[in-house]
Amino acid sequence: MHKKPRLGLIGYGAFGKLTAQHLSPHFDVRAYDPAMDADDAHAAKVDLAEAAGCPVVILAVPVGILEQTLTEIAPKLSAGALVIDVGSVKVKPAEAMLRLLPDHVRIVGTHPLFGPQSAKDGLAGLRIAVCEVRGAKDARRTAAWCRKMLALKVFNVTPEDHDREAATVQGLTHLIARVLLKMEPLPTRMTTASFERLMQGVDMVRHDSPAVYQAIERDNPFAAGVRERFFSLFDKARGELDS
Amino acid sequence: MHKKPRLGLIGYGAFGKLTAQHLSPHFDVRAYDPAMDADDAHAAKVDLAEAAGCPVVILAVPVGILEQTLTEIAPKLSAGALVIDVGSVKVKPAEAMLRLLPDHVRIVGTHPLFGPQSAKDGLAGLRIAVCEVRGAKDARRTAAWCRKMLALKVFNVTPEDHDREAATVQGLTHLIARVLLKMEPLPTRMTTASFERLMQGVDMVRHDSPAVYQAIERDNPFAAGVRERFFSLFDKARGELDS
Structure with a gap:
């Protein structure tokens, strides 16, 4: 053999x-x-x-x-x-x-x-x-x-091309998931198909270790830049809605 | 007949x-x-x-x-x-x-x-x-x-129970979608399953009219409260990562 x-x-x-x-x-x-x-x-x-x-x-x-x-x-x-x-x-x-x-x-x-x-x-x-x-x-x-x-x-x-793309793909997914998981319990009855897709995405990273989050957000040289853009767009949306 | x-x-x-x-x-x-x-x-x-x-x-x-x-x-x-x-x-x-x-x-x-x-x-x-x-x-x-x-x-x-739940389900979905759509073009090659689910959710509301967004975010009496909680959790995550 x-x-x-x-x-x-x-x-x-x-x-x-x-x-x-x-x-x-x-x-x-x-x-x-x-x-x-x-x-x-x-x-x-x-x-x-x-x-x-x-x-x-x-x-x-x-x-x-x-x-x-x-x-x-x-x-x-x-x-x-x-x-x-x-x-x-x-x-x-x-x-x-x-x-x-x-x-x-x-x-x-x-x-x-x-x-x-x-x-x-x-x-x-x-x-x-x-x-x-x-x-x-x-x-x-x-x-x-x-x-x-x-x-x-x-x-x-x-490695550069990888990290540039992963900064968005993983950086944003894990950030959004982190915040949504902190808002639990979230509705499970009157849900829309789009909310359910979002939550399916969140569920897939729910059990990832804190080390994975840290690596994605801190050890990717492009993550901070993507995050800044994301946060500033959020601030803009927030400002528009509060006005 | x-x-x-x-x-x-x-x-x-x-x-x-x-x-x-x-x-x-x-x-x-x-x-x-x-x-x-x-x-x-x-x-x-x-x-x-x-x-x-x-x-x-x-x-x-x-x-x-x-x-x-x-x-x-x-x-x-x-x-x-x-x-x-x-x-x-x-x-x-x-x-x-x-x-x-x-x-x-x-x-x-x-x-x-x-x-x-x-x-x-x-x-x-x-x-x-x-x-x-x-x-x-x-x-x-x-x-x-x-x-x-x-x-x-x-x-x-x-109506109250509906709006309370919809403030989270639709309020957050449309807010997240609005920000992610403004970040386009987003990666489509090196994607993870969780990111793809997220984007499927976003795609489902991509063509919703601005009037739908306004109704969900402004005409729901519970939307502003849910949003505030969401934003403050984001600010916290941001602070932790920047420190």
Whole structure:
């Protein structure tokens, strides 16, 4: 029987688990997370050195602790390993990976534009952004693999282009969701179709961790600008209605 | 052949047309609107006196010109006629109808919680609020008719309860939509499922007239309060992110 290649997964939170679930048919997944209890159906619990020593290493840690994680794994990576991050922002992580990881590893940035909620009926047709960081061929191969093996819709973009678009897509969605969730309980009886769509969108990010919100709003260099524009349009609408 | 009862429709804009389309199988619809060109498949174009003289009269005019319309039709209404409004708010129109219409007519307030966009695949399962204004039996019969003949989901509520809930459902939806539409062009490639739901909600109200926005935001006595709470939560989120 053909032996599956080893894949080290650093971080086994909600997204790490989703990753293991979809990659375990193709890889022998070795996960490292201090909060992980024991082996499960999709991943074997291992120590940091073993996870970081795999030929493919996926970083599924919050963006806020990425630099610290990179420093810890840097000396443990195998020569020629492929390191892939999955963070919601791409400019800062790409820069940090280039700066902190040894020259002998290849690096690809990805942002799967989905989470456990939107992926509950499978990955086919969902979207992922793939960014070249170190190695053009590696980015192309990662993109092709995601398209072929996971049936994802792949966008090959620069970290800058990604963050510019995500500042609007995620920055506004999470901001609006945050405010609407604070207004709960919200009406559920006399609702309109448009309000229900809005609330379905809110529900999809309801259980996202505070770290995700922080990364999206604070670690994306374009988020503050988008937010300012959004707030100033709100202020204008408010002024028009109060007058 | 059984002759269909006459129904006078005052106002033949987007919602008036939708009304005629769904009521013409049951009624001989006579529509009055200065902007109406000629008879169409669902309604005959008539003058104000003829429309107002029908045994059932539906007012599908913007809330902003309702009082003026009531004053004009008051002397033309038939004894015992049933007058129904379809505005997005209910407290002010109910009060105006009671004040301006003759004692001999029966009055029911309704708010169909849908529009041409959300009704494009039919009415079944869509929602309508029905408010007693003058005549408890008439409100009950109108509700039962909507349920049985149009398969609508009916909510029997007071005008106050309606407006309190609509201040959130419609007030927030239209406010958020207004701001997001001003930010166009918005990303369409690297989108998340939650952002797409949000934008589907926005798209459903994209073509609503400015009069609808004004009615929802200004003519609902609870809208300003909901908005203030929403804005202050936004200011708080903004402050947290800027700090």
